[in-house]
Amino acid sequence: MGSNQSWVTEFILVGFQLRAEMEVLLFWIFSLFYIFSLLANGMILGLICLDSRLHTPMYFFLSHLAVIDISYASNNVPKMLANLVNQKRTISFVSCIMQTFLYLGFAATECLILVAMSYDRFVAICHPLQYTVIMSWRLCLVLAATSWSCGFILALVHAILLLRLPFCGPREVNHLFCEILSVLKLACADTWINQLVILAACMFVLVGPLSLMLISYTCILWAILKIQSGEGRRKAFSTCSSHLCVVGLFFGIAMVVYMVPDSKQREEQEKILSLFHSLFNPMLNPLIYSLRNAQVKASLYRALKKRSISYGICLSLSGLFH
Secondary structure, eight states, X not given: OOTTOOOOOEEEEOTTOOOHHHHHHHHHHXXXXXXXXXXXXXXXHHHHHHOGGGOSHHHHHHHHHHHHHHHHHHHHHHHHHHHHSOSOOEEEHHHXXXXXXXXXXXXHHHHHHHHHXXXXXXXXXXXXXXXXXXXXXXXXXXXXXXXHXXXXXXXXXXXXXXXXXXOOSOOEEOSSSOXXXXXXXXXXXXOHHHHHHHHXXXXXXXXXXXXXXXXXXXXXXXXXXXXXXXXXXXXXXXXXXXXXXXXXHHHHHHHHHHHSOOOTTHHHHHHHHHHIIIIIHHHHHHHHXXXXXHHHHHHHHHHHHHHHHHHHHHHHXXXXXX
16 A cells, blocks of 8 residues: 555545435435334334233343344434535545444344244254254344354454554445445455455355255254144134244345345345345234234233223323322
């Protein structure tokens, strides 16, 4: 590097590059989606914490998924919303690296939590008599802790490898946020090590987990087909179909973004897919689990009923005192 080269201290997030009126409209639409995502995931988390009937391994992992979705969206969406109504779309170098680290950490953790959830469903349907013995709280805690640890250790490796690269040229990140592949394109050095680690990470958190889930759901499907009771078969399909919807959305988009060869034509498509990952997926997860899950709907009904009874008692007491 020449001595007269200046090092980049901030990046510019290019975004969608639309007309000002369209960006303002998108700001309000995305803001509503983001608020709804926070409220919906917060509701799921609250129901699981407050309702003792939901203190089971499946809902334990679902509570982790809700925390990840809230954190995942909050890492990217607020800055993206600010950029939609602000002409100065800069982000400092440190903030950019931190955003990349958290994005990768939460994404990898979600992949591994989804694997733990598929294992829980496998045990529940294929080995129902041994379920409480196999899925002990100790195992659940170990699976959750391993998922979080592996996810963020992997993200830390990416961040360290990113920090060793010199950034001395262009500053425009052609993305909605500091996504690792877009940031790597701005480096003033060979990024083959980073690309190799990303490929290895994809095998570890995408291909490997997806293969395990496909095997477990093949066994689950075989076990469901052997259930004699129509009601039992319907219930088994219901509990697994919601998880399969989430897995299909999350892994499908991630594999398209990180495992399909890059091209100029795909940059805009990747922005939309990443937007779906960061904004719509965290919003859809609680909808899928609440609308397709009888226990969550029943818990919500009990919570609303209890609230209405409490409100009625308060009104009666206030009427007596007045």
